[in-house]
Amino acid sequence: MLHNLFIGELAERLTKRQISSVELTRHFLSRIERLNPGLNAFITLTPKQALQEAAAADARLAAGEKGPLLGIPLIHKDIFCTDGVKTSCGSRMLDNFVAPYDATVVARLKGAGAVMLGKSNMDEFAMGSSNETSYYGPVKNPWDTTKVPGGSSGGSAAATAARLAPFATGTDTGGSIRQPAALTGVTGFKPTYGRVSRYGMIAFASSLDQAGVFTRSAGDAAAVLQVMAGFDARDSTSVDAPVPDYSKALGAPLKGLKIGLLREFFEGLEPRNAALIEDALTIYTGLGAETREVSLPHLPLSVPTYYVVAPAECSSNLSRFDGVRFGYRCKDPKDLMDLYKRSRGEGFGAEVKRRIMTGTYVLSAGYFDAYYLKAQKARRMITDDFRAAFEKVDLVIGPTTPTPAFDIGAKVNDPVLMYLNDIYTIGANLAGLPGISIPCGFVDSLPMGLQLVGPHFAEAKLLNAAHQYQQATDWHRHAPRGYE
Amino acid sequence: MMSNWEVVIGLEIHAQLATKSKIFSGSPTAYGAPPNTQADLVDLGFPGVLPVLNQRAVQMAVKFGLAIDAAVARRSVFARKNYFYPDLPKGYQISQYELPIVARGSLKVMLDDGAVKTIGITRAHLEEDAGKSLHEGLANATGIDLNRAGTPLLEIVSEPDMRSAKEAVAYMKKIHTLVRYLEICDGNMQEGSFRCDANVSVRPKGQEKFGTRAEIKNLNSFRFVEKAIQYEVARQVEIIEGGGKVVQETRLYDSDKDETRSMRSKEEANDYRYFPDPDLLPVEIDEPFIAAVRATLPELPDQKAARFAKDFALSAYDAGVLSASRELGAYFEAVIAGVGAGHAKLAANWVMGELSSALNRDNVDIQNSKVDPAQLTGLLHRIVDETISGKIAKEVFEAMWSEGKPADAIIEAKGLRQITDSGAIEGVIDAVIAANPKQLADYRSGKDKLFGFFVGQVMKATGGKANPAQLNELLKTKLGGGGNA
Numbered sequence: 001m002l003h004n005l006f007i008g009e010l011a012e013r014l015t016k017r018q019i020s021s022v023e024l025t026r027h028f029l030s031r032i033e034r035l036n037p038g039l040n041a042f043i044t045l046t047p048k049q050a051l052q053e054a055a056a057a058d059a060r061l062a063a064g065e066k067g068p069l070l071g072i073p074l075i076h077k078d079i080f081c082t083d084g085v086k087t088s089c090g091s092r093m094l095d096n097f098v099a100p101y102d103a104t105v106v107a108r109l110k111g112a113g114a115v116m117l118g119k120s121n122m123d124e125f126a127m128g129s130s131n132e133t134s135y136y137g138p139v140k141n142p143w144d145t146t147k148v149p150g151g152s153s154g155g156s157a158a159a160t161a162a163r164l165a166p167f168a169t170g171t172d173t174g175g176s177i178r179q180p181a182a183l184t185g186v187t188g189f190k191p192t193y194g195r196v197s198r199y200g201m202i203a204f205a206s207s208l209d210q211a212g213v214f215t216r217s218a219g220d221a222a223a224v225l226q227v228m229a230g231f232d233a234r235d236s237t238s239v240d241a242p243v244p245d246y247s248k249a250l251g252a253p254l255k256g257l258k259i260g261l262l263r264e265f266f267e268g269l270e271p272r273n274a275a276l277i278e279d280a281l282t283i284y285t286g287l288g289a290e291t292r293e294v295s296l297p298h299l300p301l302s303v304p305t306y307y308v309v310a311p312a313e314c315s316s317n318l319s320r321f322d323g324v325r326f327g328y329r330c331k332d333p334k335d336l337m338d339l340y341k342r343s344r345g346e347g348f349g350a351e352v353k354r355r356i357m358t359g360t361y362v363l364s365a366g367y368f369d370a371y372y373l374k375a376q377k378a379r380r381m382i383t384d385d386f387r388a389a390f391e392k393v394d395l396v397i398g399p400t401t402p403t404p405a406f407d408i409g410a411k412v413n414d415p416v417l418m419y420l421n422d423i424y425t426i427g428a429n430l431a432g433l434p435g436i437s438i439p440c441g442f443v444d445s446l447p448m449g450l451q452l453v454g455p456h457f458a459e460a461k462l463l464n465a466a467h468q469y470q471q472a473t474d475w476h477r478h479a480p481r482g483y484e
Numbered sequence: 485m486m487s488n489w490e491v492v493i494g495l496e497i498h499a500q501l502a503t504k505s506k507i508f509s510g511s512p513t514a515y516g517a518p519p520n521t522q523a524d525l526v527d528l529g530f531p532g533v534l535p536v537l538n539q540r541a542v543q544m545a546v547k548f549g550l551a552i553d554a555a556v557a558r559r560s561v562f563a564r565k566n567y568f569y570p571d572l573p574k575g576y577q578i579s580q581y582e583l584p585i586v587a588r589g590s591l592k593v594m595l596d597d598g599a600v601k602t603i604g605i606t607r608a609h610l611e612e613d614a615g616k617s618l619h620e621g622l623a624n625a626t627g628i629d630l631n632r633a634g635t636p637l638l639e640i641v642s643e644p645d646m647r648s649a650k651e652a653v654a655y656m657k658k659i660h661t662l663v664r665y666l667e668i669c670d671g672n673m674q675e676g677s678f679r680c681d682a683n684v685s686v687r688p689k690g691q692e693k694f695g696t697r698a699e700i701k702n703l704n705s706f707r708f709v710e711k712a713i714q715y716e717v718a719r720q721v722e723i724i725e726g727g728g729k730v731v732q733e734t735r736l737y738d739s740d741k742d743e744t745r746s747m748r749s750k751e752e753a754n755d756y757r758y759f760p761d762p763d764l765l766p767v768e769i770d771e772p773f774i775a776a777v778r779a780t781l782p783e784l785p786d787q788k789a790a791r792f793a794k795d796f797a798l799s800a801y802d803a804g805v806l807s808a809s810r811e812l813g814a815y816f817e818a819v820i821a822g823v824g825a826g827h828a829k830l831a832a833n834w835v836m837g838e839l840s841s842a843l844n845r846d847n848v849d850i851q852n853s854k855v856d857p858a859q860l861t862g863l864l865h866r867i868v869d870e871t872i873s874g875k876i877a878k879e880v881f882e883a884m885w886s887e888g889k890p891a892d893a894i895i896e897a898k899g900l901r902q903i904t905d906s907g908a909i910e911g912v913i914d915a916v917i918a919a920n921p922k923q924l925a926d927y928r929s930g931k932d933k934l935f936g937f938f939v940g941q942v943m944k945a946t947g948g949k950a951n952p953a954q955l956n957e958l959l960k961t962k963l964g965g966g967g968n969a
Contacts, residue, residue, distance in 0.1 A: 097531065364757060
């Protein structure tokens with residue numbers, strides 16, 4: 001079936017005119033119509049625009065143009081501004097917000113001829129690990145609809161797993177791509193901080209946010225990253241470095257690749273999870289890689305560090321949502337204070353408010369040194385740990401999450417328990433490193449993810465390592481029942 | 485009373501940098517456009533947008549730093565100053581906090597008595613301006629104009645080195661001169677391009693510890709700075725002498741009532757929760773960058789004044805006045821080029837006297853002067869060659885100003901050429917003496933002052949055209965004894 005094909009296969013059929021982009025788009029739109037009601041993976045669907053874009057892509061194809069994403073449908077996480085299309089960020093605050101411009105990621109993919117099917121559901125302002133904080137209701141995990149898909153990019157992950165699009169964009173601030181990718185059995189890739197422009201991506205924690213992609217294979221991720229990556233003059237933190245040919249790098253043999261096993265990741269790991277990682281290591285050693293243990297002594301500080309840095313930045317980033325210029329405004333404000341208090345009080349959900357309050361607190365006079373500054377120091381130490389590790393190994397490997405997908409509602413009232421979900425993913429964000437989660441087996445019939453993290457700008461190496469694993473295994477080909 | 489108190493003043497001057505576009509967006513900075521027509525998505529703080537630093541603003545800040553002999557930071561950091569206000573779209577202002585781009589400079593300021601005082605400059609940092617709230621013509625509503633939001637500002641913070649309102653004004657004027665010399669700010673105070681906050685406190689003379697200060701916000705004229713400080717000093721002294729305590733607070737100056745009013749106390753002050761802006765990289769400045777900026781530095785006001793004083797043998801005061809703006813200095817030098825350095829004092833007197841008062845009277849900039857340097861030179865030539873007297877020259881100047889013609893044309897047309905023919909002057913003197921026998925007798929009997937009467941009569945008879953030196957000489961001879969003029 002068309003929806004089980006990988007991007008490269010679809011591109012080939014499009015180029016050979018065996019199918020048209022319009023046909024492909026219709027196929028996915030009808031799957032969405034049929035399957036999404038059980039998942040709630042979308043906030044907005046754009047079928048009309050999609051068919052127009054598909055027709056335009058067909059015209060380009062007919063004119064002989066080729067492109068790895070030309071005519072390929074996709075879904076954008078609703079955190080990316082899309083010109084003329086509602087961009088809610090999963091919040092009541094922006095339920096009425098139609099973005100007047102395209103994010104750089106959106107513009108690049110549009111330019112490459114990818115066809116947007118709609119905007120995916122997400123945790124409110126990307127704050128959450130289960131997609132339960134969305135104003136638009138939780139997303140269900142296609143492997144078991146009583147389970148969460150992970151978050152914050154839960155809609156993109158669930159939609160990719162359910163084959164509602166060949167790929168979907170996401171953002172990863174503390175694991176928001178890798179964790180839901182792991183929990184829904186897809187490939188989730190977060191590039192190096194600065195590799196992909198943040199312009200037009202609604203900020204949660206600016207020093208941690210990074211755009212990435214959900215696909216069903218590392219090869220597909222390479223094709224999408226190729227288009228997304230690159231310097232953007234409108235984002236001062238985007239890095240002006242050449243973008244290598246990621247797809248070309250996929251062939252390299254892994255002989256001699258040094259893989260680091262993070263001691264801190266394996267301590268106390270649930271045995272069935274540990275067994276999957278052991279299996280993966282066996283595959284890798286079979287491919288010629290060498291493994292050795294490495295330690296990141298400050299990694300245990302990553303969760304508390306993250307939950308100071310991210311709220312601090314979000315408390316400031318979300319100040320612009322004040323009911324004055326755009327977004328939600330309370331009814332009949334009696335004065336300015338009332339306008340602020342009620343617009344924000346009514347427009348934001350509980351988790352967002354919790355983080356704004358935490359962030360305001362840690363930046364306050366008298367607490368700044370004890371929290372914010374200390375967290376910055378811890379962040380530097382964690383970064384230094386990674387740097388030291390990458391002097392010994394090419395990349396590090398471990399689980400993406402401690403457990404498979406959990407029940408909807410199970411952790412929603414215990415923020416600390418929820419936050420611990422990100423224990424393996426946060427380190428890469430704090431250090432700005434690229435990371436990828438790929439399916440590596442099942443626990444309780446639910447998918448689990450294997451995480452690879454590499455040095456800054458080692459995307460090609462990381463994608464190739466993931467690709468080689470997927471050449472040797474078929475975990476990434478498993479589809480949830482009912483979505484095959 | 486006042487004499488027992490010492491006044492301590494520090495100024496925070498906001499100079500709007502003369503960049504074409506805003507500090508973090510591509511919107512233009514031109515003043516006076518219809519509301520919200522010069523604000524793009526970045527200025528409006530839309531979701532997802534990001535700031536990109538305008539390199540011209542960095543160059544201008546560095547230029548200022550070099551001009552005040554300050555330390556230019558090789559690495560400075562933008563920070564967010566967080567507070568809610570409708571004209572602050574992002575809910576934070578991007579500023580510099582812990583690591584400003586310019587630190588530790590100083591400026592020499594000439595006081596009224598001619599003494600020179602060095603004022604320390606603690607720091608100067610880059611930041612963005614906020615928008616404006618509009619109330620006029622809006623019933624039960626406040627309008628927001630974000631044209632100004634994101635306009636680059638250089639905030640120049642002085643040490644608490646000033647000891648009187650006059651010193652504060654002298655310092656502010658000097659900064660005003662400097663930023664205009666450097667062409668980094670247009671200095672337009674009506675439009676708010678140059679304004680300041682004044683920190684004012686008083687302490688008993690001889691006490692080392694500073695008194696509690698009040699900050700007077702947003703003073704946009706030299707006169708207001710002086711009056712606001714004077715009012716504030718008197719207010720604080722009165723409180724303390726009445727047994728009270730000055731509270732640390734922010735105050736506003738009301739120029740209509742000439743008083744300062746409390747705006748908010750220290751307790752009500754915002755906790756701005758400064759932290760480094762994660763959207764902007766630290767500003768790294770290397771030696772070649774600094775060298776390139778240094779190469780664009782013009783001759784600075786103090787350097788120009790020193791050169792004027794030395795090359796043209798002018799007093800420090802005259803040299804200071806003539807170098808107070810680049811344009812004035814250029815005008816003066818153009819005149820000197822015409823009349824020669826030997827007549828510098830004459831040129832200085834004319835530029836500082838007749839020309840300046842005509843410019844002030846008609847509120848015209850020197851660049852748009854109705855008498856250009858070449859025309860003034862033409863007039864001065866006629867004084868130097870004694871075609872006309874200084875007094876007649878003033879009349880000629882007025883005609884030049886209103887008619888826009890060269891000096892020679894006016895002298896000819898009005899027949900103002902000086903009478904230097906001794907015979908002719910003598911003839912007039914004789915006639916005057918003959919017509920005033922009583923005054924002659926009085927003069928000869930010792931009423932010296934009547935010498936002036938005769939000068940006046942001769943001048944009247946010649947239409948002011950008699951050469952004054954010749955007239956004096958001849959008159960003295962004719963009148964004989966008694967007079968010693």
